[in-house]
Structure formats: C-alpha cells, structure tokens
Amino acid sequence: MPDLTSYAERWDRRHLLDLESLSADEITILLDVASRLKEATEGCRRKLSLLSGKTCANLFFENSTRTRNSFSLAAKRLGADTVEFGSSGSSTAKGETFADTAKTIEAMGVDWVVTRHGTPGTPNLLARELGCCVLNAGDGPHEHPTQGLLDLLTIRQHRGSLEGLTVALVGDIAHSRTARSNIWGLKRMGAHVIICGPPTLVSPRWQELGFEVAHHLDEILPRCDVLNLLRIQFERQHARPFPSVREYAALYAMNAARMRQAKENILIMAPGPINRGVEITPEVADGPHSVILEQVTNGIAVRMSALYLLSAADDRYRNANKASA
Numbered sequence: 001m002p003d004l005t006s007y008a009e010r011w012d013r014r015h016l017l018d019l020e021s022l023s024a025d026e027i028t029i030l031l032d033v034a035s036r037l038k039e040a041t042e043g044c045r046r047k048l049s050l051l052s053g054k055t056c057a058n059l060f061f062e063n064s065t066r067t068r069n070s071f072s073l074a075a076k077r078l079g080a081d082t083v084e085f086g087s088s089g090s091s092t093a094k095g096e097t098f099a100d101t102a103k104t105i106e107a108m109g110v111d112w113v114v115t116r117h118g119t120p121g122t123p124n125l126l127a128r129e130l131g132c133c134v135l136n137a138g139d140g141p142h143e144h145p146t147q148g149l150l151d152l153l154t155i156r157q158h159r160g161s162l163e164g165l166t167v168a169l170v171g172d173i174a175h176s177r178t179a180r181s182n183i184w185g186l187k188r189m190g191a192h193v194i195i196c197g198p199p200t201l202v203s204p205r206w207q208e209l210g211f212e213v214a215h216h217l218d219e220i221l222p223r224c225d226v227l228n229l230l231r232i233q234f235e236r237q238h239a240r241p242f243p244s245v246r247e248y249a250a251l252y253a254m255n256a257a258r259m260r261q262a263k264e265n266i267l268i269m270a271p272g273p274i275n276r277g278v279e280i281t282p283e284v285a286d287g288p289h290s291v292i293l294e295q296v297t298n299g300i301a302v303r304m305s306a307l308y309l310l311s312a313a314d315d316r317y318r319n320a321n322k323a324s325a
C-alpha cells in the first residue's frame with residue numbers, strides 16, 4: 001500500500017469543480033498521487049483497500065463511456081463501492097429536481113457524488129447543497145477537470161514536465177469543456193498554449209487573456225510539441241460553424257501529410273470520442289505518436305487520485321467539526 005499521507009496533508013479541497021481555480025502546487029499533488037497510484041495498482045489494474053467502506057455515486061445526466069466507467073473503476077480499484085445513476089429510467093421523469101435527485105442518492109450513504117450535466121455550474125450547486133464531496137465529470141461546455149488532469153499526466157509522463165512545452169488545442173473550442181480545463185491547467189503548469197480552430201469556434205477573447213490564437217493549423221504545426229484534437233460537438237451547436245465537414249477536415253484534420261510537417265516526437269492526443277476522418281485520420285489515431293489509449297488508462301489514475309485526496313480532506317473536515325461540537 002503506498003504511503004500518501006504527505007500529499008493528503010497538503011490538500012484541503014473537498015470538491016473538484018474545475019481546474020481554473022487550482023494552483024500549480026495543487027495540480028502537482030493530484031498528478032503525483034495519480035502516478036503513485038498508477039504504479040501501486042500495476043497500471044490501474046490491481047485492487048488496493050485504501051478507500052474500503054466508502055461509496056462513490058455516479059450521477060450522469062449526459063452520455064459517457066470513458067469518464068463514467070473510469071470513475072467506477074477508480075473507486076473499485078481503491079476498494080470503494082459504487083452507485084450508478086443514469087437519468088434515463090429514473091424518477092427525474094416524474095418531475096424530481098436535479099438537486100433533490102442528488103440529495104436522495106446522498107441519503108443512501110455516499111461519500112462522493114460524481115456529476116455530469118449539460119448545464120454549466122451544476123457541480124457548484126451540488127457542492128453547496130450536499131454534505132459529501134462533489135466531483136465535476138463535465139458541466140456543459142464549462143469544464144471537465146479530470147479530463148484536463150489526465151491530459152496533463154499523459155504529457156508529463158512522456159516529457160517529464162509541462163514547463164515550456166508548446167501545446168495546441170485544435171477544433172471546437174467554443175463547445176469544449178475539455179479545452180477549457182486544458183487551457184487553465186496547462187497555463188498554470190507553465191506550458192505555452194495555442195488555441196486553434198475556425199474563427200466561428202475560437203473566441204478572440206482568448207488572446208486578451210494571454211493565449212495565442214491561430215486559425216491555420218499548418219502555420220503553427222511545426223512549433224507544436226503536443227496536439228490535442230477536439231471533437232466537433234455537433235450536438236451542442238445551433239448552426240453549423242463551417243460550410244462542410246469535408247472543408248473542416250481539409251483545414252484541421254491531423255493526417256499523414258501533416259504528420260510529415262510536425263516535430264519528430266510530437267504527441268497526438270484526443271479526449272475521445274474521436275470522429276475518424278473529421279479531426280483525425282485512422283493512420284494518425286492508431287499511429288506511433290498517438291497516446292489516445294494511454295489517456296484512457298491515465299483517466300483511472302487521476303480519478304483514483306482525486307477520490308483519495310478529496311476523501312482525506314473530507315475526513316479531516318468531519319473530525320474537526322466533531323471535535324468542535
């Protein structure tokens with residue numbers, strides 16, 4: 001069993017709602033604990049009893065493959081139980097509110113609520129309404145902090161550090177919670193962030209916040225150490241932001257010809273799900289520079305880390321409240 005107490009003593013948060021508000025020290029603690037837990041579980045495959053007796057509830061009001069399953073596995077790998085809630089087939093169809101649903105699940109004795117919802121700010125609402133720890137698994141286009149963390153961990157594992165790397169986020173920035181969590185996390189860790197995509201999907205405001213904005217992938221590609229290729233989120237768009245998917249792919253898809261213009265050791269990332277042939281071609285997605293499936297494994301590692309650290313802070317908080325009662 002790894003001794004993680006020195007990390008837990010330096011961690012104070014009971015909720016993980018975003019990366020924008022996290023310091024570089026906090027992100028480093030999350031990544032260090034994730035690395036230790038990945039190693040201790042032999043690549044996130046073996047079970048430990050670090051959190052046995054605790055329960056994690058997944059409250060997902062939007063579809064998910066990676067996040068939902070890896071939160072479940074992360075909890076189980078650390079010995080915790082899980083409750084799986086999906087809005088379809090639940091009593092939300094009878095008019096129960098989001099907060100009442102969450103309070104109902106919490107009353108079954110859960111220690112963490114992991115929530116995904118289409119409305120930005122819903123995890124913050126639950127953090128105010130519930131007594132347990134709350135983790136944001138994606139709130140509309142706002143943030144997806146554990147996705148940001150697993151992306152940072154994957155880059156750090158390959159490059160040793162994030163400091164000074166040039167990382168481009170390419171595609172549908174306007175609708176991407178993954179982009180926002182990456183942007184804040186990468187900036188905090190000292191990377192140079194390029195936000196690249198069609199003008200209809202990249203706000204010029206990012207420049208005012210100190211980020212490099214680009215509209216032509218071919219112009220920035222030779223400088224990039226990492227490309228994170230974001231899916232076009234047709235389901236969140238009210239009008240098509242470019243004339244055709246074929247035109248988008250011609251300008252922004254990472255393909256074999258573009259790989260020849262890239263640095264020799266470029267890392268190709270994508271949060272998934274990927275649309276083959278739109279933001280990435282199959283030979284790149286499945287090629288030697290792609291770390292897309294490593295990102296998935298690291299998702300379990302960072303979620304184990306977040307569950308462990310929040311739980312340790314929560315235990316301290318409850319003990320302090322008991323002592324002062």
Ligand code: CP
Nearest residue numbers: 064065066067271272
């Ligand atoms: N990257 C991500 O959030 O994937 P899922 O929607 O499958 O959880």
